[in-house]
Amino acid sequence: MSIITEFTIPAEAFALEYTFDTVPNATIEVERLASHSREWVMPFCWVIGDDLEEIENALRNDPTVDEIRVLDRTAGVSYVTVHWSEAVQTLVDRIVDRHGIMQDVEATDGIWYLKLKFLDQEAVTAFQRYFREQDRSFELQRLSDGTAPKEREYDLTADQREALVTALEMGYFDVPREAQIEELAAELDISTNAVSQRLRRATRNLTRNTLTVSPSGGVSDVG
Numbered sequence: 001m002s003i004i005t006e007f008t009i010p011a012e013a014f015a016l017e018y019t020f021d022t023v024p025n026a027t028i029e030v031e032r033l034a035s036h037s038r039e040w041v042m043p044f045c046w047v048i049g050d051d052l053e054e055i056e057n058a059l060r061n062d063p064t065v066d067e068i069r070v071l072d073r074t075a076g077v078s079y080v081t082v083h084w085s086e087a088v089q090t091l092v093d094r095i096v097d098r099h100g101i102m103q104d105v106e107a108t109d110g111i112w113y114l115k116l117k118f119l120d121q122e123a124v125t126a127f128q129r130y131f132r133e134q135d136r137s138f139e140l141q142r143l144s145d146g147t148a149p150k151e152r153e154y155d156l157t158a159d160q161r162e163a164l165v166t167a168l169e170m171g172y173f174d175v176p177r178e179a180q181i182e183e184l185a186a187e188l189d190i191s192t193n194a195v196s197q198r199l200r201r202a203t204r205n206l207t208r209n210t211l212t213v214s215p216s217g218g219v220s221d222v223g
Contacts, residue, residue, distance in 0.1 A: 002117055003124055004103070006142040006157055009112040013136035015064040015088045020110040022058040025049055025193050029201075030105035042092065042105060047078040048197060056080070064088050094130050099123045104157075106201070108194045113157065160202035163188060163195060 011017040019026060031044040049055045052073060059068050064085045072079040084092075095102065095116060100123065104115035118124045124143075131138050141158055156164070166187055171178025185192045 001145065002119055003121060004144045005116050005118060005124055005140060007112075007114045007116065007138050007140055009114060009131075009136070009138045011107065011110045011112065013131075013138060014091065014112045015084065016059070016062055016107060017064070017110075018062040019055065019058040019065075020107070022061075023049060023051070023055045024110065025191050026055045026058070027108040027193055027197050028106065029197070030102075042084065042088075042102070043081050045080050045082050047080055048076060049193065050076070052076070052078045095127060098126045098130070100127060106197075108197060109191060113159070115157070155205045156202055160198050160205065163198040164202045164206070167199060 011020045016028065019028075027048040029046040029048065030042045031046070047055050047059070056068065056070060056078060059065050059080075059082070064087060065082060066085050067083040069081045070078055071081060092102070099119035101117040102114065103117050104113070106113045116127070118127065128138075128140070163184070167173060167179070167184055170184060170187065172181070172184060181192050181195055185195045188195060190198075
């Protein structure tokens, strides 16, 4: 039985420690891409923050990044390609070697959130053992059945669900709005940027997994 896992890993144990030390409020979202080439490890990313130029410069100087190229930039968001250092590529190789598939990857407030799908529990255990042997800290946040029909899953992380529920209870979705994003950030003890991204991603996942079920029984991955 395949297993979906959700891990949190501090930047110093994975990637971009320098970037988050330099620009703590930065957010990096990795676009999911299935590729067997290690030259294309997490290649496309959205860079989100108040000062994109500062974040991009931090990325260029980050020891875990060999090269970045800005493809597009809009208000508050850059779309970039990243060529990761050998150390990062090796870590991702270890995930693939243990039959792991990277389904969702995001970093904010100096913490990486990885949603990984493994072939079985043995593969999960092997992945955890490898990180421990490398003295890299991590926390397993959630395990779920990877064979359950996707239309029965909302596909929300624990943090995304907490953000949605808190926003609902505090009146953030009311008209007129009874709570501002700053109040949500204070309640959740995270940055306003992190709240915004969690709500956006939670809304996207919730919509995708409740309103875009295809006639064949799968879930549309468009958008």
